[in-house]
Amino acid sequence: MxxxxxxxxxxxxxxxxxxxxxxxxxxxxxxxxxxxxxxxxxxxxxxxxxxxxxxxxxxxxxxxxxxxxxxxxxxFHKICKITTGIFFGLYVLILFLKFFLERMILTATIAKSGDFFNPHVAIPENFTGVFDIEYIHLNANFLPFKTTLQYIMNADSYNVSIIIENTIGNALVFLPLGIFLPLLFSKCHSLLKVSITVTIIILVIESLQLLLCVGQFDVDDIILGTIGSSIGFFCFLFFRRIKNEITAIRRIEKEL
Structure with missing residues (x-):
């Protein structure tokens, strides 16, 4: 027993x-x-x-x-957790605005003006829907690091801001998840669990973007986003260690 x-x-x-x-x-x-x-x-x-x-x-x-x-x-743990939950909610809202609502509004505005050009995805001729093989071929990359290497190898052909946004930017935008997840969920206190959770989240976002015709599916975005969240998790561990050391010092001082 x-x-x-x-x-x-x-x-x-x-x-x-x-x-x-x-x-x-x-x-x-x-x-x-x-x-x-x-x-x-x-x-x-x-x-x-x-x-x-x-x-x-x-x-x-x-x-x-x-x-x-x-x-x-x-x-003050409960207050801190509520505050963290509010900031997490704002972060999720920003992600929704960035990856979905903003793009939907832009596409709808262009369509309303009489131009059926979609700025987010390539629409093939005789388009039959989001499960059209040609549509998926034009808007999905399943080969790891293909897009990233393309940016690096052909840097002269792209604007620097585009390269940064689609490489470093994709990592940084998901960095906060590596901090929020272990702060809010006790089951996400390991790098493996955080990485798996973030991978699933980004996979859902990428898939929805493709299905809603508001973005392309790119496995590099999943890889870079997961790397970014891992950096965030190490930041969480670093600050937690500092907090624990300060707490330990205070406890020793009280005992003395």
Whole structure:
């Protein structure tokens, strides 16, 4: 039943946003309280298994305990999370405006003037719809780094601002996701999970752009966006480490 106790404690601590040292201290403190409860139930005549189950039940529901502990560790955590959520919402809105609404409005404005030219995608003759093979061939790139290498090899043929926007810009626009995801979602505290999540998000954006005729699908955008979010995640780790070190120094100063 030791594994049951470990799993119970892990569920509580995994929900906390704090340093590793604080988590270790919290684990030890919870264990001490649980084992005292278990011992009391065993002294009352309960078997070890029943005593453990009753102790866990008495101790409380894990998510509720995690919220209480988080408040004690960081009183302003809830406010910070709400603020971060608001900024994340604004960021998502900006992405929607940039990749969809702005382009839809421009296309509709051009069409209203009587010109059926689409500035975002190449429309083939005898266009039958977004699943037209010729349309996909003209507006989709599935070969990694093909577009990026084209910009590099033929730099003289492109405006510098276009090259920067479609390479460095594609990485920077998704950099904030590498910061927002681990701040808002406890399950996104590893580079692998952040990278997978961002890859799926950009894949959806690229696919919708192609289906809505407001942009081209390019696997390079997915790669560059994922690289950008990874940089953002390392920024998150860097600032979290600084915060944890400051917290550790303050704790030592209090003990002294």
């Amino acid at each position: 030791e594994s049951t106790i470990e799993a119970y404690i892990h569920k509580i601590v995994s929900e906390l946003h704090c340093g590793e040292e604080e988590k270790k201290d919290m684990i030890d403190e919870i264990k001490d309280h649980l084992y005292l409860l278990i011992q009391e139930y065993k002294e009352d005549g309960y078997s070890n298994e029943v005593a453990i189950n009753k102790a866990l039940e008495t101790f409380g529901e894990q998510k509720q305990l995690a919220r209480g502990l988080q408040t004690s560790i960081s009183p």
